[in-house]
Amino acid sequence: MSLKISYEIIMVDDGSRDRSLEIMRRLSDQDPNVIAITLTRNFGQHPAIAAGLSQAGGKMVVIMDADLQNPPEEIPKLLQGLDQGYDLAFGVRKERKDNLLRRLGSFFAVLILKKFFGTSGNISAFMAVRQQFVEAFNACPERNKFFTGLFTWLGARSIGVEVEHSARLSGQTHYSLRKLVQLLVTMTVSFSEYPLRLTSRIGFLVSLLGLALALRVVIQKFLLQVEIPGYASLFAAVVFFGGVQLLFLGIIGEYLARVHIETRRRPDYLVRAIFKKGNPLGR
Known part of the structure; x- marks a missing residue:
């Protein structure tokens, strides 16, 4: 890592069936800054992120998926957004390289966030947030904790940062149409009457x-x-x-x-x- 600050890397194995856990354990054995968390089964993206946030102790926390569609090289851009005084900096993709299903799901998710939270821009799960809001997120007792919505509901001042977006290197997304619809319904009924x-x-x-x-x-x-x-x-x-x-x-x-x-x-x-x-x- 070329970051000139102290850091930790928390990786969450959400019930994978490949060699992910083996690789994560090897990395954690080699580097004291790496922490590997394994869950008992596949609980889904948002619970897995919640598991990682529960162990995060940094003053600034970066959330990103492991498919590397958001290059780690873009992390300093998010941190610069926090340096400007914002509580939450989320990545705005210059050119999205997802399939049509994911694009439609994100389109409706953005509409919901705009309607209920007043957010703007192509908000994504690639973000940096201050420790204060991570601790508040961890203290929320409800289930189905949609982290983007909760950070906004908690009053985090946010800024969109333009970032690069890459095509998926390998594998396929596990977000089916059913899961996307379920996520959109959960977002709606969890944060609005x-x-x-x-x-x-x-x-x-x-x-x-x-x-x-x-x-x-x-x-x-x-x-x-x-x-x-x-x-x-x-x-x-x-x-x-x-x-x-x-x-x-x-x-x-x-x-x-x-x-x-x-x-x-x-x-x-x-x-x-x-x-x-x-x-x-x-x-």
């Missing part, structure tokens, strides 16, 4: 529409003596309103599911061992 309020407003408008249609039928039937045909229109109305109700029940169900998850108080992850020089057997 807006969907619930929106369902109430739409429900009120749909009720007014139903009342207006009912009044129209009464006027045509009893005042204008107009015969009202229409099993087809009645069927269409029932299907439409039934679909709206099921949609709203699904939104309410997402919030109830989050309440159920929180009340179980299960941990986000479980650490099997932590390896560093002088402690080769882990702890």
Whole structure:
């Protein structure tokens, strides 16, 4: 490392099935600045990052994925952002080199962050943050801790820093369409009650529409003596309103599911061992 400051490197093995842990342990045995954490199984990206943040002790903490799409050479740019007085510096990719699915997922994630937190720019998981906010993040008791959203909610003053973005060197992303949708839903219901309020407003408008249609039928039937045909229109109305109700029940169900998850108080992850020089057997 060419950094002229003290540092530590924390690597998290999130239930990998290749030689990642073996390589991490060898590096931690050779370098006292390297710490290797292995989890008992694959818990996902955000719990793995939370596991790393729980062990971070530096005044400034850099978060990055291990696929090297964000080159480590760009780290000084993030640290310069913190040197300007900001609490959070996140990488803004000059030219994103991801597949279409990841691009769409990031596009909607940015929309959600703009809507609920007022962030701007192509925010990414490649970031540097001050220790104060890492400690506050670790103290948050909830599960499904989406770190970018929590740092913003905690009031971190942020700046976007333009960084290079490389193509994936090997392997494939494990983010499927299902996982991306699940992440976007989690982001939304974890940080905002807006969907619930929106369902109430739409429900009120749909009720007014139903009342207006009912009044129209009464006027045509009893005042204008107009015969009202229409099993087809009645069927269409029932299907439409039934679909709206099921949609709203699904939104309410997402919030109830989050309440159920929180009340179980299960941990986000479980650490099997932590390896560093002088402690080769882990702890």
